[in-house]
Amino acid sequence: MIGQSTVLAAEFPPSVEDFYLPSILPWGAHDSYWFTKITLLVWVAVALIIIYFLVSYRKPQLVPTKKQWLAESLYGFVRNNISVEMIGPRGVAFAPYLTTLFCFILVMNFFSIVPLIQISPNSHIAFPAILAVISYVMFIYVGIRHHGSFFKYMKSALIPPAPWFILPLLIPIEFFSNFLVRPFSLAVRLFANMFAGHMLLLVFTLGGFAMISANVWFAPFSIVSWIMTIALTFLEFLVICLQAYVFTVLTASYVQGALADEH
Template sequence: MSHVQVAALLPAWAAASGNGEGFIPPAPADFWHPLFGTSGEWAFTRPMLVSLCVTALVSLFLWFATRRASAVPTKSQFMLEYVYDFVRNGVGRDMIGARDFRQFVPLLFALFMFIWVNNLAGVIPPFQNPTTARIGFPIALTLVVYLTYHFVGVRKHGFGGYFKSLVPSGLPAWIVPAIFVLEFITKFITQPLTLTLRLFGNMFAGHMLLVLFILGGEFLLFSGTAFNAIAGVGSFAMAIIFTLFEVLIQSLQAYVFTLLTASYIHSAIADEH
């Protein structure tokens, strides 16, 4: 955890312990870090800065890895090609299909790289701040996906044909209205909602756990008793374990978001429901 986060959270539990109230765990309000401005609508926050830094780092890596691309790849080119092939073939082609996947590979690759590195920023010094743990970032990413799969669906089937494709052919007429309503809710409400909340919820919960173990360990370590000091060491050990586990979750969530994006695109352009 960065010194900025510690500085923001430390006064809360320090004041409480001084009054004999004990440790106060971090709350969602403790993660509001405006750098410029104070209004929620216009403030430039630390997650925004982290996201800009991550975007610059990813862009720099892509340029460096491809500026002298050759048949015998360098280490950076090999790493990039490995990730690209994973997204291209393991996600794009497998989920969308060999006929249509190529046009969507740039989107899928960009989404995976952006989400993955922004997630990893939660455990990489000096950032240690997963921007996707702020609900605005998952909403913006989901909006891109939402507009994309509806646009390609309408382009493929036509406006009326796209809505008609929500219902499989061959169903009895009496059940068609109910199926249409269920499929409409799924495509237009449930899918974007769950895509947003899955990424946000996992990143926010993981970051809260890390902050809790680190601040709790610091509080116990300096509380003045030997038993609490031992418990504080255990809390720091759990923070290390959860950091390693969080790296796995961060990578998995980037993969899941990209995989579901490909799945929604395939569903929108499929010839049959």
């Protein structure tokens, strides 16, 4: 039986501690997480998105270049298939935010399968939580602005068309569903998928090295473990794209609900 061992400078089996990386500033500190690899990746994602779209549209052409075509395709996909599809004609106004949200989540998720990086900032609950709070505040603000006042918006959101005697039961359910479950589910869904994906890749990658280190006769099992790592990487790529899409679609759905004239 293989106990806990150190493989490739990492503990096997992996644990939650593998997500808490040493600090970059101050270098190597384990009691100060002011600036870590995770923080660096967030800023890299922001820089990549800004620079890419600026460069792509620096000299827009009637016949687009490959960079311009990809940028336009991303924006067009989110605008037509998410914003307008979910919200309607008014969704065009939200397309810039939703495109930024989609690209940001997609790039941060993609870090989890990039060699030598292999971790996504979204595998830390703080970052999905912040994104969920931003979307949460936005759809509440949109609802208040659309309905004219906070109380009119709350009336629209909380009071369904139902007999008066059942309203004391339905109103708390609507409040819990609309204002508590929504941001929680947005954050936890993204976090849980990226956390689980990173943990699975760690288990199969380090597990292969652990088995071959324990006994050379385990080499065939190590090879199978590494093959599973490759297969899971392709699966993780699908999850990366799906989770960025789901987060953006749900945000658009919540905005659509806030703009609805009736419950």
